[in-house]
Amino acid sequence: MLASLVGLTVWLPTVWPAQGEPQTRVFVVKAKMFAFDPATIRVRRGDHVILKLTSLDVVHGIYIDAYGINKIFFPGEVATVEFDADRAGKFKFRCSYTCGNMHPFMLGQLIVEPNYPFRGAAILALLIAGGTVGLLWRRRNPDKDNPGSGAEAAEVRSMVAQAATTERFDLLQIGFIRRMVRHRAFQYTLMALSLLFFLVIILTALFGTPIGSHNFAIVFVWIVWWALLIAILLPFGARFWCTICPLPALGEWLQRLSFIRRRNRRPFTLGKVWPKRLRNIWLQNFSFLGVALFSAVILTVPLATGLVLLSFIVLALIAALIFQRRTFCRYICSLGGFISLYSMVSPVEIRAKDPKLCERHGAKECIRGSEEGYGCPWMEYPGTLERNAYCGMCTECIKTCPLDNIAVNIRPFGADLMVPHRRMDEAYKAFIMLASAGIYSAVMLGPWGWLKGWANLSSLPHFGLYALGLLATNLLVVPGVFWLFSWLGKLFSGARAVPVKKLFVSFAYTLVPLGLMAWVAFTFSFIFTTGSYALSVLSDPFGWGQGWNLFGTKDFPWVPVLAGGIPYLQILALLAGLIFSIRVAYRVALQNFERSGQARRAVIPIAFFLTGVTMIFLQLYLG
Ligand code: CUA
Secondary structure (H helix, E strand, O other): OHHHHHHHHHHHHHHOOOOOOOOEEEEEEEEEOOEEEOOEEEEEOOOEEEEEEEEOOOOEEEEEOOOOEEEEEOEOOOEEEEEEOOOOEEEEEEOOOOOOOOHHHOEEEEEEEOOHHHHHHHHHHHHHHHHHHHHHHHOOOHHHHOOOOHHHHHHHHHHHHHHHOOOOEEHHHOHHHHHHHHOOHHHHHHHHHHHHHHHHHHHHHHHOOOOHHHOHHHHHHHHHHHHHHHHHHHHHHOOHHHHHOOOOHHHHHHHHOOOOOOOOOOOOOOOEOOOHHHOOOHHHHHHHHHHHHOHHHHOOOHHHHHHHHHHHHHHHHHHHHHEOOOHHHHHHOHHHHHHHHHHOOOOEEEEEOOHHHHHHOOOOHHHHEEOOEEOOOOOOOOOOOOOHHHOOOOOHHHHHOOOOOEEEEEOOOOHHHHOOOOOHHHHHHHHHHHHHHHHHHHHHHOOOHHHHHHHOOOOHHHHHHHHHHHHHHHHHHHHHHHHHHHHHHHHHHOOOOOOHHHHHHHHHOOHHHHHHHHHHHHHHHHHHHHOOHHHHHHHOOOOOOOOOOOOOOOOOOOOOOOHHHHHHHHHHHHHHHHHHHHHHHHHHHHHHOOOHHHHHHHHHHHHHHHHHHHHHHHHHHHO
16 A cells, blocks of 8 residues: 555656746766766756766766666767656666776766655655554543553553564474474585685685676675665564574584584683673674774775675684684674664564473573584573574574474564663664664765765775764764654653653664665665676676686676666655654553553654654655
């Protein structure tokens, strides 16, 4: 339904007959690495547009989304592109000739006014936010019928209970899945395969062409793997990536001195326990920001990608030799933090079927290990496991539990977001991921060439400014504004006793669905337009071009697919995230306030914040 609504409000006006006299508009566009000048071209629908293209340095090209125009032009000549601007909206134009490391991000925008798709999407976001909040308000108000907190408390209890027990289906009931997952070689095989793949990535990163879009490592890590992780594995498979991740493989096999069989010997590690003060994801919050700071370089320079990945593997190996089990994955890995946060949305979980049975059963093989398998490498106890965040889905407990008390459940989306136990480090992860999605969208996909230059280390002072801005936005601005809205939530609720800090941390979890969908929207913007690189680098992974054509697809050209449809997919993702987030906000509010009336009022400012965030992303993508 949401899809057809988006279609109607947003698509229809783009083809509505134009008003006013069409004009002929001429633009002189200068291109140099890695920007167009002007980067924004504004016309009215119906205008006849003439672009005179010149390059100030190397060969560039221009491809205009949805208009399907593609023209390559050389330095010193003026190439002309002519078309009728018959579709309203904002359309990216992209450099279509590989011109250097930032080439995939050499973008501009053609805005054909009136920009109905953006306005339509904005109005739709307002209607949807208002409608979702309105639906919460229309529910029977228990305050009137039943003064006191009984009814509300019952509502919360039933929600939590519902989240915990009902609507579950245990995948292990399916015979072949059960046999596969219980087999000792299950995780080993997946890890070994991905390690092999990883080896190709390291080799091509270190020895392949320095041009990112022709290099296997860049294309398969930052386009294929990233899209797979964000758009499929995380939203649908929880931490399944951690099941197959090659980074900790060497360390884990060395610790165990075994690949597959469970050996009953002392683990090959000092086995130190991670310091208590660091048993949280703060370190991962900061290490993610550290990688994010240099992302313009890491994402585009194969050597940088290779060195980062190598350093991860070395760190994981060292950590495995010093600390027990998967300390690296749990507390150090910079990807681990956001994977744990967003895995809570996923409709898959590994849980004890009956936690009471765990309590009564003293042997605790799931912690200590048994003949069948190792004690939980993630240092969790399945008996009390209540959310996906720190379960690496290694399937050891499924093998070790003698009572057959572990299930792999299919469950409703977002069930873990209702877990009452909330933490400041996770709240900050939610801010960091949301802010980073915005910053990445602006830097990588925006029309601002200077910003790309700053992020790309063009000069140290400018990079310093960029770094400062990035850190301040992530750590101060977004949390600060959210604090204000949490305070407003308290004010609206009229409940004096609830501390703002508690609301701030609790409501931060409402940013998880919207944040994830913002990343999905970000990923849409490049996966369809750059996905075709995968075919050509598959046949020539090093990009050397001499005799390499493994699968005969080496000369597969750059083909953007569905470029005109990207904004609609982005609207769909963002609006779905908005609805989801507002609903989570109401449930979170119910947990924090005694009366559902208070909760309903407290949700208003939070819904306002969420709508504002959605507007910012709509503006970035469509405005
Ligand atoms: Cu300019 Cu590619």
